Amino acid sequence: MNLKPVNNKAWWMVLPVVVLVAFSAVIPLMTVVNYSVQDTFGNNVFSWVGTDWYRDLLRSERFHDALGRQFLFSAIVLLIEVPLGIALAVAMPRRGWGVAVCMVTFALPLLIPWNVVGTIWQVFGRVDIGLLGHTLRNFGIDYNYTQDPLAAWFTVIIMDVWHWTSLVVLLCYAGLQAIPEQFYAAARIDGASRWAVFRYIQLPRMRRVLLIAILLRFMDSFMIYTEPFVVTGGGPGNSTTFLSIDLVKQAVGSFDIGPAAAMSIVYFLIILLLSWVFYTVMTSTRERS
Amino acid sequence: MARITLENIAHSYRPKPNGLDDYALKPLNHLWEHGGAYALLGPSGCGKTTLLNVISGLVTPSQGRVLFDGNDVTLLPTEKRNIAQVFQFPVIYDTMTVYENLAFPLKNRGVARHEIDRRVREVARMLDLEASLARKAHGLTADAKQKISVGRGLVRVDVNAILFDEPLTVIDPHLKWQLRSQLKQLHHDLDITMVYVTHDQTEALTFADKVIVMFQGEVVQVGVPQELFEHPRHTFVGYFIGSPGMNVVPCTVEDGHAIVAGHRVAVKAAAARTPLQGKLEIGIRPEFIALSGNGAGLPVRIRRVSDLGRYKIADVELRDVPLKVMVSERAVIDGDQARIVFDPLHLHLYADGHIVEEPGFEGAPS
Numbered sequence: 001m002n003l004k005p006v007n008n009k010a011w012w013m014v015l016p017v018v019v020l021v022a023f024s025a026v027i028p029l030m031t032v033v034n035y036s037v038q039d040t041f042g043n044n045v046f047s048w049v050g051t052d053w054y055r056d057l058l059r060s061e062r063f064h065d066a067l068g069r070q071f072l073f074s075a076i077v078l079l080i081e082v083p084l085g086i087a088l089a090v091a092m093p094r095r096g097w098g099v100a101v102c103m104v105t106f107a108l109p110l111l112i113p114w115n116v117v118g119t120i121w122q123v124f125g126r127v128d129i130g131l132l133g134h135t136l137r138n139f140g141i142d143y144n145y146t147q148d149p150l151a152a153w154f155t156v157i158i159m160d161v162w163h164w165t166s167l168v169v170l171l172c173y174a175g176l177q178a179i180p181e182q183f184y185a186a187a188r189i190d191g192a193s194r195w196a197v198f199r200y201i202q203l204p205r206m207r208r209v210l211l212i213a214i215l216l217r218f219m220d221s222f223m224i225y226t227e228p229f230v231v232t233g234g235g236p237g238n239s240t241t242f243l244s245i246d247l248v249k250q251a252v253g254s255f256d257i258g259p260a261a262a263m264s265i266v267y268f269l270i271i272l273l274l275s276w277v278f279y280t281v282m283t284s285t286r287e288r289s
Numbered sequence: 290m291a292r293i294t295l296e297n298i299a300h301s302y303r304p305k306p307n308g309l310d311d312y313a314l315k316p317l318n319h320l321w322e323h324g325g326a327y328a329l330l331g332p333s334g335c336g337k338t339t340l341l342n343v344i345s346g347l348v349t350p351s352q353g354r355v356l357f358d359g360n361d362v363t364l365l366p367t368e369k370r371n372i373a374q375v376f377q378f379p380v381i382y383d384t385m386t387v388y389e390n391l392a393f394p395l396k397n398r399g400v401a402r403h404e405i406d407r408r409v410r411e412v413a414r415m416l417d418l419e420a421s422l423a424r425k426a427h428g429l430t431a432d433a434k435q436k437i438s439v440g441r442g443l444v445r446v447d448v449n450a451i452l453f454d455e456p457l458t459v460i461d462p463h464l465k466w467q468l469r470s471q472l473k474q475l476h477h478d479l480d481i482t483m484v485y486v487t488h489d490q491t492e493a494l495t496f497a498d499k500v501i502v503m504f505q506g507e508v509v510q511v512g513v514p515q516e517l518f519e520h521p522r523h524t525f526v527g528y529f530i531g532s533p534g535m536n537v538v539p540c541t542v543e544d545g546h547a548i549v550a551g552h553r554v555a556v557k558a559a560a561a562r563t564p565l566q567g568k569l570e571i572g573i574r575p576e577f578i579a580l581s582g583n584g585a586g587l588p589v590r591i592r593r594v595s596d597l598g599r600y601k602i603a604d605v606e607l608r609d610v611p612l613k614v615m616v617s618e619r620a621v622i623d624g625d626q627a628r629i630v631f632d633p634l635h636l637h638l639y640a641d642g643h644i645v646e647e648p649g650f651e652g653a654p655s
Contacts, residue, residue, distance in 0.1 A: 185347050186380035190441055191368040191397040200382045200393075 029268075035261035053262035063263065065238065066246040067270075073242060074221040077160050081217055082210070084161070085168025090202060092173055106166040114163075118230025121159040125231070145232060149239035156228045156240055160221065168213045175209035176202060211282045215275060222271055243267055291358040291371075291449040293321040293344060293482065298353035300339055306351065313339045315506045316353070321450070321484065326476050328497030329486045332529070336506040337486045341452050344484065345372045357449060368397075373442025374452040378459060379434035383427040387418060390426050391440045398445075408444045415475065416440050432464045443475070450482035457492065469496060490530050502526050518574075519635060522644045527572045527637075533602060535572045536612045537639070547571050547638060550608040552587050554631060558638040558645040567641035575602065575615040577635035586628035594622055605629065 036053055038046040057063050092102050109117070125145050127133040136143040145152040179201065187197045225244040228234070234241035234249070241249070247267065251260035300314040309315060314336040321327060321344075329337045342348035343355060346367035355363045362370055382390050391409045400408075413419045416436045421429065426437060435456055442451045453472070457465045473496060476483050485496050493500050494514040502510045502517065502525070509523035510516075521527035527535030540547040540554075542565050547556045549571060556571060579586075580603060589605040589612070596618075603614045603622065607629070614629060616622065638645040 180378065182376040182378060183380050185342075185367075185374070186376060186438070186441075188347065188367040189345065189372065189374050190394040192393070193397065196393075196397065200384060204382075204384045 032261045032264050035257050036265055037258075039258050049258065053258045054266070057259060057262050057266060062238075062246065066241055066243050069239075069241065070222060070243045073157070073224070074218055076157055077164075077221045078214065078217055080157070080161050081165045081168050082214060085165050085213065086172050086203075086206070086210075088165070088169045089172035089176055089206075090198060092169070092176075094177070103170070106169050109163050109166050110170075112163075114226040115230050117159065117163050118227040121155060121162075121227070122231045125155045147236055149236055152232045152236060152240050155231060159227055159231065160224065163227065164217060164220070168217065171209040171213045172206050175206040179205050207282075211279070214282070215278055218278060219271060219275060222274070291482075292323045293450060294354075294356040294359075295319045295321075295343070296354040296356060298340075298343055298350045298355065300336075300343060300348060300350045300352075312351075312506055314343070314350070317508050319501070319508065319511070321482055323482055324480045325482055326473070326496060326498045327482075327484045328493035328500045329484060329503060330488065330490060330493040330500050330529070331503035332488055335503045337488075337503055338454055339506075340503070341374070341454055341484065341486050344450070345374045345452055346370045347374075371445065371447045371449045372452060373445065373448050373450070374454065375435065375438045375442060375456045377455045379431060379438050381426040381429075381434045381437050383425075385426055386423055387413075387426050387429070387437060388422040390437050391418075391422075391444055394441050394445055405444075408446070412440045412443045415443065415478075416471070431459045432461070432468055435460060435468065439472070439475075443479070448481065450484060453483065453485045455486055455488070457487075465492075472496065490532075494530075502529065504529075520644075521572065521637070524570060524572055524639050524642045527574065531574055531576075533575055533613050535574045536578070537570050537572045538607075538610050538612070540569050540571050540638075542569055542638075550610045552607070554587075554636070555633060556636055556638045557633070557647040565638075565640055565645065570639045570642075572637045572639055573631050573635060575613040577632035578612065578614045579630045579632070580605070580614045580616050580620070580622070581628050581630070582623060584628060586630040589627055589629050591622060591625045591627055603627075 037048065037050060039049045039052075040046045088106075093099055112120070124130045125133045125143075127137045127144055133143060133145075142148070143151045143154075145155045183201050183205075184197065187201055192200070223244055224242055225248070228240050228242060229245055229248075232240045234245045243263075244267075247260060247263050250256050250263065295318060297316055297318060298314065299312055299316040301312045303311050306312055317340075329340060331337050339348060343350045346355075346362070346365060349364065353363075354361055357370070382393060385393065388409055391412055392405045395405045395408060409422075410419070413422055416439065418433070418436055418440060421433065426434065429437075438456070439451070442448060457468060460468060469492065472483070472485075475481075483496075485493070487493050487496075494517075497514075499511065499513060500517055501508055502523070504523065504525040510521065510526045512520075512522075517526055517530050521530070521535060524535070524537045527537060538549055540549045542548070542556075542559045543553075545559055546553045547559050547569075548554075554571065559565070587607055589607050591603055591605050592611075593604045594616070595602045595604075598618075600618055601616045601620065601622075603616050605612050605614055605627065612629070
């Protein structure tokens, strides 16, 4: 039996948030859903097409290619950034003046606007005036990211590693700092090797922050747009056209609002689904142990 | 198996200590006999843990030498010292099973698998951990985790000493007693030196054969519980051990008597040593003051009587000097005037906190 008086005043309290979320997320999303089932030739005239755009999209080779590139990119980036980030965090000094130096150094790439990061690497990689491109060329390596897809991928991946490994480092470092000194003392008494300390003390205790780091890096890398757009513009050819770049090409470039909307929805659902899978897998392994 | 000698050990956490006050551990010499059960007792920040870490090698002392059986191990790293240490908060390896936790120190030292198995099962039996050997250590209760920490020390056959750093802090009160008895039993069965750091006098006195009392980085007394109680060599020992602690009252000394709040009190030590220097105090435990309604003794005013069940504590004032007196449960206290008599055998004189020995006193064996 519920004797609490029903007080509808509560609705007024949550109203500001409801309005904010409605305007910032729900309404735009619904607009996109609305576009994705209609066709238009401009002049605000729309015609109902049902699930045609979705069917077309899921059968289109262009989408499959972009999706494949996107998965490959995220996988490579995660495989490099996570181990590298852990290694750097473990190697960072735990106290003293070195901590501040490392922190600032690692934080720097995170503070740079994304299009500036793109510009930096665009110049850095140029064979005529860029330090990286010119040096590689002098070593006799045929490096040109505007012509060679492999060189373009190399540049985009190195750029992302440079830009985002710091995030993994800082998160892992925070996790490491939370380990009480006694654990290390006990490990010394137990005669544990450096590797055993990492394997049985540091790694298990970094699990939570690693979960966050991997989730953030996956979502961000899966949505990457600015930096590769600035450096390669999706080329050469379509070799670095990732999902978001392809999406913009369709929506803004060709003004195909319907197909672009359908692609947005599918894109969003993929990220949502994969994040959920990551989260579930990682939290359940945590509970089992 | 070893006897551990500390030779002129001192430690400061500052790179350039400036005077004795910068030392967390002031110079000390001590011998830990093989197979002894010791307690290091003192308030937080008195240097107990530092001393413990010097023995285990987690801290390299600023000066002095640590000897195991006469061999200098001062610079030997922890893992080569055959010392086990149990910390305040249980340290377990979360991802391992209880069995793997116990096997870990042996595995790291390359012990053969069947030998590890034999030792782990033996230790698990001693600590009642057999039932949980196969489960993950993560999610066990604090006392089970602490048992695992102890077990990781016990599995090593070559261990010289087990050091406990306030191991029962996070254990529930009703399990504390149980775990402590278990430790005591282990000490009895295994012939291992055990050093137990605590700030709880009950823990220290029930666990140890010998108690080392520390205060401000200094060892102020080493003795069996009875000595600490009846013959505190420092006012801090008197105050820290016993409940309530010793009464410490400022006094002056005149021709072999102590003058306390204007009254002459006979103190043997005062007769012997003249001149006496420093801040003078007399110390007497509430247990050794007799309270009577009238007759001989010093007149006091009773401020308050607290009944603690088995006895009563009377707060009295000798002029304006507050004293605590222990009175038997059946004693009847009338009015607010009474007289007190000090037991001369347990009345001590202190100069600057340190006891002034009576003439003919041989000194407690340490």
